[in-house]
Amino acid sequence: MDNVRNQRSEDTLPGRFERTSSLTFILYFIALAFVVWSFTGAGWSFSALGQGVPAMLDFLSRAWPPSTDRLAAVGLSILETFQMALVGTLVGIVLSLPLAILGAKGLTGSRSLYFLSRSIVALFRTVPDLVWALIFVITVGLGPFAGTLAIMVDTIGFCGRFFAEAMEDVDKAPSEALVATGAKRLDAIFAAVIPAAMPAFITTSLFALEKATRSSVILGLVGAGGVGIELKVAMDFFDYPLAMSIIVMIFALVLAVERLGVWARKKIIEG
Amino acid sequence: MSQVGSEAGQGSPMSIEQRHIVLQVQGLSKRFADKTVLEDITFDIRQGESVALIGSNGVGKSTALYCCLRLIEPENGRIQLLDQNLLGVKAKSLRMVRREVGFIFQKHNLVPRACALTNVLHGALGYQSGPRQWLHCLTKSKNRKRAYEMLERVGLNHIALQRADKLSGGQSQRVAIARALMQNPKIIMADEPVASLDPIAGEAIMQLFFSLCKSDGITLLFTSHNIEHALQYSDRVLAIAGGKITLDACSAELDAADLNQQYHYG
Ligand SMILES: Nc1ncnc2c1ncn2[C@@H]1O[C@H](COP(=O)(O)OP(=O)(O)O)[C@@H](O)[C@H]1O
Ligand SMILES: [Mg+2]
Numbered sequence: 001m002d003n004v005r006n007q008r009s010e011d012t013l014p015g016r017f018e019r020t021s022s023l024t025f026i027l028y029f030i031a032l033a034f035v036v037w038s039f040t041g042a043g044w045s046f047s048a049l050g051q052g053v054p055a056m057l058d059f060l061s062r063a064w065p066p067s068t069d070r071l072a073a074v075g076l077s078i079l080e081t082f083q084m085a086l087v088g089t090l091v092g093i094v095l096s097l098p099l100a101i102l103g104a105k106g107l108t109g110s111r112s113l114y115f116l117s118r119s120i121v122a123l124f125r126t127v128p129d130l131v132w133a134l135i136f137v138i139t140v141g142l143g144p145f146a147g148t149l150a151i152m153v154d155t156i157g158f159c160g161r162f163f164a165e166a167m168e169d170v171d172k173a174p175s176e177a178l179v180a181t182g183a184k185r186l187d188a189i190f191a192a193v194i195p196a197a198m199p200a201f202i203t204t205s206l207f208a209l210e211k212a213t214r215s216s217v218i219l220g221l222v223g224a225g226g227v228g229i230e231l232k233v234a235m236d237f238f239d240y241p242l243a244m245s246i247i248v249m250i251f252a253l254v255l256a257v258e259r260l261g262v263w264a265r266k267k268i269i270e271g
Numbered sequence: 272m273s274q275v276g277s278e279a280g281q282g283s284p285m286s287i288e289q290r291h292i293v294l295q296v297q298g299l300s301k302r303f304a305d306k307t308v309l310e311d312i313t314f315d316i317r318q319g320e321s322v323a324l325i326g327s328n329g330v331g332k333s334t335a336l337y338c339c340l341r342l343i344e345p346e347n348g349r350i351q352l353l354d355q356n357l358l359g360v361k362a363k364s365l366r367m368v369r370r371e372v373g374f375i376f377q378k379h380n381l382v383p384r385a386c387a388l389t390n391v392l393h394g395a396l397g398y399q400s401g402p403r404q405w406l407h408c409l410t411k412s413k414n415r416k417r418a419y420e421m422l423e424r425v426g427l428n429h430i431a432l433q434r435a436d437k438l439s440g441g442q443s444q445r446v447a448i449a450r451a452l453m454q455n456p457k458i459i460m461a462d463e464p465v466a467s468l469d470p471i472a473g474e475a476i477m478q479l480f481f482s483l484c485k486s487d488g489i490t491l492l493f494t495s496h497n498i499e500h501a502l503q504y505s506d507r508v509l510a511i512a513g514g515k516i517t518l519d520a521c522s523a524e525l526d527a528a529d530l531n532q533q534y535h536y537g
Contacts, residue, residue: 177380177447180342181454182370182397191393191405195384 059240066245074230074242078249080144081226082257084219085212088148092155092212093205096121099156100163101189107167108185117160125157129215133224144225151212151219158208166200167193199268206261213257217250290317292351293458293490294339299348300514301334308334310514312348318457321484321491323501323522326511327534332494333377333462335511339492340372340460341365353457370397373451373489375461375480379443383436387427387446390435391418394453421449425479441472448480452487459484461493465500477504498530510534 020028102108103117132153136146167189175192179185194201220228227246234243292315299312308331316322326332337343339350341357350357355368373394381390388407395414396404403409407418422428425445435443444464451459464480465473481504484491495501501508502522510518512534 173376173378173380174382176342177374177376178393178396180340180369180374181394181450182366182368183393184366184396184400187396187400187404190402191385191396192382195382198384 063240063244065241066248067239067241068245070242071245074227074246074249077227077230078253081216081220081228082213082253084144084148084226085151085209085216085257088151088216089155089205089209089212091148092152093159093208095152096156096159096163099160100167103160104164104167107189107193118164121157121160121164123157124153125161129154130218130222133219133222137223142223142225147216147219147224147226150224151216154215155208155212158211159204162204163197163201166197166204169200170196202268203265206264210254210257210261213254217254288317290319292316293318293353294492295349295351296335296339297349297351299335299338299350300346301331301338301343302346307514309338309345309511312511312514312516314509314516314519316458316490316492318490319488320507321481321505322493322507322509323505324492324494324509324511325496325498325501325530325534328496330511331514332496332511336460336462336492336494340369340374342374366397370454371457373448373454373456373459375444375447375451375459375464375493377463377466379435379440379447381435381438381443381446381450384434386432386434387422387438387442387449388415388418388431390446391421391449391453394418394421394450397454418449418453421452422446424452424483425449439472440468441476444468444476445479448476448483452483456489458490458492461491463494463496466496473500480504498527498534502527502530 099117099121102110102113103121105114108114129150132150133147136149140146140149170193172193174196175188178188178192183191216226217228217231220226220230221232223229227250231243231246231250234240234246294316296315297313299309300307301309312335324332324335334343338345339352339357341350345358348358352368353371355364357365357368360368382393385393386407389405392404392407392410392414395418399414403411404414407415410418419428419431422431425448427442427445427449430438430442435446438446448464459480461480465476468476477500481491483489491505493504502525505522508518508520508522508525508530509516510530510533518533
C-alpha cells in the first residue's frame, strides 16, 4: 500500500526546471554568450583594476588637503550651477503642465493632441541631457543659459510623463461632479484634478530638482555653464587640490538638495 | 450670475397641475452591453414639485436620474429639461442647462484637498470660468460672500476653511448641497442623497434638503430606497419596475406598508 503511494508521488513530482524547447535553449545560450563577451567590449580588466588602486591612492594623497585658494570663485560657480538647476526645473515644470494635461489619458478627450504631447515628452526624455546641452551650446552659445535650457527640456521629459500619470490615477468623481454643474472641462481639471494630484506633483518636482542639480554639474563639461568646467580645467592642469575642493563642494550641494527633498516629501506625506 | 429663485413659486397659489413642466421624459431607454435596464420611462415633473423615484435595488433609479442630466447617454427617448431638448443640444447649450440643475451624488464627490468654502464656490463654475473660480482665496469678494452664505444655510459656516477630506459624511453631503445651491438651481436632482449616512444624520439632511428646496421654490427629484423618506419628503412618488414607470401617485394617497410590500426591498 505504502509502496503504491510512493510510486505515484514519484511520478507526479514536478521537475526542478520547466522543459524548454531547444530554440529557447539556444536563445538563452546566445544571451549568456553576449553577456560574457560584453565584459571584453566594456574593457573589463582585473589587472587594470589592481593597478588603479594605488593610482587612486596617489591621486587622493596629492589632492589632499583640498585647496582653499579659489574658494570664493568656486563657491560662486557652485551657486551658478544650482541657479541653473533651479530655473531650468521651474520653467520645465510650468511648461510640462499643459503637456501633461493633454497627455493624460481621457482628461481632455482629444486623441491627436494626446499623441502629439506624449511624443514630445518622450523625445525630450529619451535624448540625454548632455546631448541637449551640446545642441543648446550651438544654438544659444556657451554659458549657463545653454545648460538651463538643457535642464528645462530634461525636466519637461520627466515631469510631463509623471504629472500625466499622476492625473490619470486621480479619482475622477469630483471633476465629473463639476462637469455636471455645467463647468468647462478645463475648469474641472484645474479645480478638481490638479489639487488631487498636487502631492504627486510636488514629489515629482523635488525629484526633478535633485536630478537637475546632478546634471547641472556635468553640463559645464560641454561649456553649458556651471562648476563642471572649473573641475575639468583643474584636472587638465593637474591642480588636484583645487579639483578636490570642487568635488567636495559638489558633494555638499547635491547632498543638501537631496536632504531638502527628503524633508519636504516627508512634510507633504504627513500633511 | 443670473438671479433666479426669487420669482420661483414661493407659496404660489397655482395648483401643481397648472404649473410649468420643467422636466419631461418620454420613452427613455438605456441598456448596458446586453442588459436592458430602462425600457420605456415616461414622466413629467412640474415646477416646484418634490418627486421621489423609488424601486428595488438595481432597478435603474440612478441610471434614469443620470440620463435626465445626460451624465449617462441614453439609447432612445426624449428629454425636455428646462425648455431644452437635452438629447439634441450641443456641448455649450448642455452646459447652460446643467448649470441650472444641481446634482447631489450618493457619495458627495467633493474635492478632497480643497476647503469647504472652495468646494461651495465651485458651484458657480458654470457661470464664471477661469482661475479666479478655482479657489476661494482668488475669487471676487461677492462670490466668496455668496459661497459663505450658502454654507451658512446648511449650518456649516463655522468650518468654512476645513478641508473636505476632514469632514464627516453628513457634513460633506451638506457641503455638496451648499455647492448645488451656489448654482442657483431651478431643479435639484439627488441620487440616494442620504444612503451612505447613518439614519439620524440622514434624517436631518433630508429635512434640511427638503425645506431648502421648498423655501427657494426649487424643483426636487430624488431617488431613494427608503420608502418612509420617499413618502415624507415628496409630493409625488414614481416607481420603476421592469424598466418602466409602474406607479405615479400623490405621496399623501400612498401607504408605506403597501409600497414596501409591492417594491420589495432586501
Ligand atoms: N456603467 C454600467 N455598466 C454596466 N451596467 C451598469 C452600469 N451602471 C449600472 N449598471 C447596471 O444597471 C442596473 C441598474 O443600476 P442602477 O441604476 O444603479 O440601479 P439603482 O440605482 O436602481 O439601484 C444594475 O443592474 C447595474 O448593474
Ligand atoms: Mg442607485
